[in-house]
Amino acid sequence: METINPNKFHPKRVAWMFSLVILIIIVLSFASSFWVVIGAGETGVKSLFGKVMDEELSSGFHLKNPLVRITKMNIRTSEYTMSIAQGEGKRYSADAITALTKEGLSVDLDITVLYHLLEEKASDVYRDLGLDYEESIIRPQIRSIIREVTANYNVKDIYSDKRQEVASDIEGKLKERMDPRGIALEEVLLRHVELPANLADSIQQKLQAEQESERYDFVLEKEQKEAERKRIEAEGQRDAQKIINESLTDRYLEY
Template sequence: MADSSQPGKLALAIIASVILFIALLAGSVWLAVFMIFLLFYSLRDKFTFFNQIKSNGMPNPMEVNVDRLSEKIGGAGKLVKWVVLALAGIWLFSSLIVVIDAGETGVYSLFGKVKDEELRSGFHLVNPLAKITHMTIRTEQYTMSIAPTEGQKKGDDSISSLTKEGLDVNIDFTALYRLEENKASDIYREVGVGYVDKIIRPEIRGVIRDVVSQYEAKELYSDKRQEASARMFSVLKERLESRGIVVEEAVIRNVQLPASLTKAIQEKLASEQEAQRYDFVLDKEKKEAERKRIEAGGQRDAQKIITESLDQNYLNYLYIKELKDRQGTIYVPINPATGMPVFKGIQ
């Protein structure tokens, strides 16, 4: 009895082989394993004991049962074939579509060749055999800190640097950066997705050591920290922009000095602040003394002017002016000729 399922199994084997090849190229491990299983399933009859007996012409008392079993398996094979075709169609359709999220860019590569043009955020139709690598273009933070859980590396990740006078200081540092989208394919081709550890981290450490060597420890600990941060930002930005990485900000978060030096600097700063306070008080007292001298001079000049302008008639006028508001005061006119009071009706 002929096995009618053999053409279907052969077609299933061919389809499974093609999909297996595509899966291996695309790097889909689970699909490849599934296709290998189907490939062995479709070719299993070629290696069975019963088929060997048939090919040798030996009598087979269970021929009828084997044929019936083959028919059943052939029907199941057709169902499996359609399921496989449906899964392959779904996989092929999904492989044609790529969605790039906002804040990301896609790097397109096919058989090891990287395409220069990046896939921007949105919907794209691509070759199902192509590999799309998603790379973020959002602003990212890279921190090196002495605190075990603050930075990208666990444990003490602060940068040990030598100052201008040769002292060893530990710097906590944070940089904000982002990947320039139109340079993503170049970075992927030359460095790969691990560009942070291969480019950004070494550059940060090198720039910090170069800049710190130009300052004294007390300057970094006090008034020159902002200036040093600005210089680090400028140098780091210049070095990384040529690689397609934009530096947005660079900040020295903390400067850790040897304990003895820290104490000495703090005492010196305290003394300088105390001296500045005394200078302020002294300047204030000088200005207050100057104000009093000016005030006294004004009073002296006023008294001199008053003294020089006073005469007897003016004093009499002031005396009379003061009497007018006093209760019980009676005004008696005086005859200027005789100096005697003048009373009405008296001759």
Template sequence: MFLVVIGVIILIVAFAINTPSLQFSRFSRPLKFVGLIFIILGFASSTVKQIDAGRVGVQSLFGKVQEGTLTSGLNFINPLVDVTEFDTRTQNYTMSGVHDEGKQAGDDAIRVLSSDGLEVVIDLTVLYRVQPDQAPTILRKIGANYEDVIVRPITRTRIRDIAAYYEAVALYSTKRDEFQGKIFKAIEADFKARGLVLEQLLVRNINLPESVKKTIESKINAEQEAQKMQFVLQKEKQEAERKRVEAQGISDYQKIITTTLTDKQLQYEMIKAQKEIATSPNSKVIIMGGKGNTPIMINDK
């Protein structure tokens, strides 16, 4: 419509100078021609609307939203309608405590109260998209700023409502998947009723109060110490069992020796030992049997 406005201005100027007494009256006819060209081009361009890939257009005429959408490509439209474009691709809305990481500047994390009265800080990312055939309804009932009207408030409210049924430590550890599944179902239903499709809900981080963190760390350290002590006790039991088996073996050996050795066998073993000593090239003490079987030691030095 910009070209149409320019063309109209040119026509007004052309008619204004179309007076024989004026010096520029001779330019009146060319200006009229140029003005008409601009108006024609403006109307022609206003009847064609290009929609990019991954987007749809919704037409509204004098404030009334029309049914149906304009798909990607070139579309012929009424030059008087306004076209509002909607992105139908996957969009993400992040609420984080890290500065400039989310949609809102500063700390935008969700602060909730758990069932045990502790404040838990949650970082969250919502992946969603606009349902193309519902774009006219969204524009009519919500508007083009559906992120601020629907996505953000509904997500934060549902998370606070559901988190109130969980203890802080459970949200952080054992019940995290269950919590994420419940808020997904609740938000999915709210989005669907308003023309949005929830694709995924990502609980990125759950921060507990410092006192709770210290308690958890103390518990983990105690469990590790208990496991370590259990290992030591198990090792000591194994060592005691080894010593018991060894002692039992020695006892059995001594019993066997006591019951099987005779005086003649001992005398034979003694003779063998004396023989080895006698034939040894080193300094030696020769032990010989005397009266009453008392050994006699003879040193060769």
């Protein structure tokens, strides 16, 4: 008589267990379509049969229609860098912006733009620009506005004392164009200005000469003020002596 081994799986039992696991997976998958969790720093954009709905889901747990698709979008501060150095910017290759100054001279600019997606306009951004809005709107606007602003400044100003003013002008114009599209600009950092070597040396020499001239003017002004102080002091002493001499009468001298 054949002995039945209780540890041996029967084919029907294996098939039944496999079917049960598949059923559990299907049930869980179907159940999960009724809810969604939006993480911190994200917003959820709802779409139904390809039509984007004008309602965003904030971070947290949400119940939803199982037919509605939720696309998560980042609303944290992000950066877009275009750099001379390879591998430093958004693109791996050297990606600095070449622009012409007021004199028609060519300069390369390193720039970083800090921005974030406006949560209340995320559905508009997704509908109009998609998820790749950095390449479709941010990058082209940065390049266009930098060239527009740079053309209003002399190369020496961009390279030295007016660099922050240039960055502020770029920031203002970018805000005007990006805010209506649902992208909030936070800051523009003009990190580096690259000039042709001979031009950079010439500007450095000119700046040094201007600093020497300013130092000389300061010393000269200081000496002039000191001379004026001594003149006033001498006049005061002379006037005081004159008053004393006039007040001395013969009687006072006899006394």
